[in-house]
Amino acid sequence: MSSIFTPIALAAAIYSTAAEAQDTTGLTAEPQIVTGKFLTATEVKPVLNATQANWVAVREYDGQDLVYVTHLWAWRCGLLQMEVAINEGEYEIWDMPKCHADEGSPGAIKSGDGAPYRSFELGSVQNIKVRLVYDDLTTAEAVFERAAIMTP
Numbered sequence: 001m002s003s004i005f006t007p008i009a010l011a012a013a014i015y016s017t018a019a020e021a022q023d024t025t026g027l028t029a030e031p032q033i034v035t036g037k038f039l040t041a042t043e044v045k046p047v048l049n050a051t052q053a054n055w056v057a058v059r060e061y062d063g064q065d066l067v068y069v070t071h072l073w074a075w076r077c078g079l080l081q082m083e084v085a086i087n088e089g090e091y092e093i094w095d096m097p098k099c100h101a102d103e104g105s106p107g108a109i110k111s112g113d114g115a116p117y118r119s120f121e122l123g124s125v126q127n128i129k130v131r132l133v134y135d136d137l138t139t140a141e142a143v144f145e146r147a148a149i150m151t152p
Contacts (some may be wrong), residue, residue: 027080030135037077039101041134044078048132051075052142056084056128059117059151065125068151069094070116072132074107081133087126094118 032042048055057068072082077099083091097113100106109116125146132140 027133027137029137030080032136037101037106038075039077039099039106041078041136041138044075045134045138045140048072048075048140052140053148055130055142056144057149057151058125058128058146060122063122065120065122066117067120067125067128068117069130070109072130073097073109073113073116077101077106078135079132080135080137083131083133085129085131086120087124088129091129091131 030040032040034040034042036043038044038047051071054071055069056072057070059066059068067084067086069082069084072079073096076082076096079096082094082096084094085091095114097109100108100110127146128144128149130142130144134140
């Protein structure tokens with residue numbers, strides 16, 4: 001019987017997490033003008049929904065766990081905010097570089113944009129929760145287990 005209740009409990013936990021209200025106080029919805037340059041939620045949301053498994057990655061490197069958000073940075077145009085929680089901790093806003101909207105590759109990650117990862121103690125990152133706020137003020141959330149997002 002426990003095998004039946006475990007998936008049910010897991011589904012309930014995932015549902016309750018997804019149902020949490022996202023505080024968008026202080027954020028303002030932006031016009032959703034489709035340009036073909038992937039600058040708005042209307043344009044990036046379908047891509048991010050389809051590639052959700054790639055939102056984050058964990059890599060063991062130089063005695064540390066590195067949590068990468070490279071994929072989200074590459075599709076950051078159309079996002080207002082990215083929040084990350086490590087190991088069931090509290091959500092923390094992770095800064096993203098500005099969108100290079102006036103350039104040919106607006107989501108490019110440039111040398112001056114910083115590093116698309118954070119370092120943690122080796123083996124310490126067991127799960128990651130991500131909450132996105134799109135520039136139309138809609139939200140998306142996902143939970144990732146370490147084994148599913150490890151990179152070589």
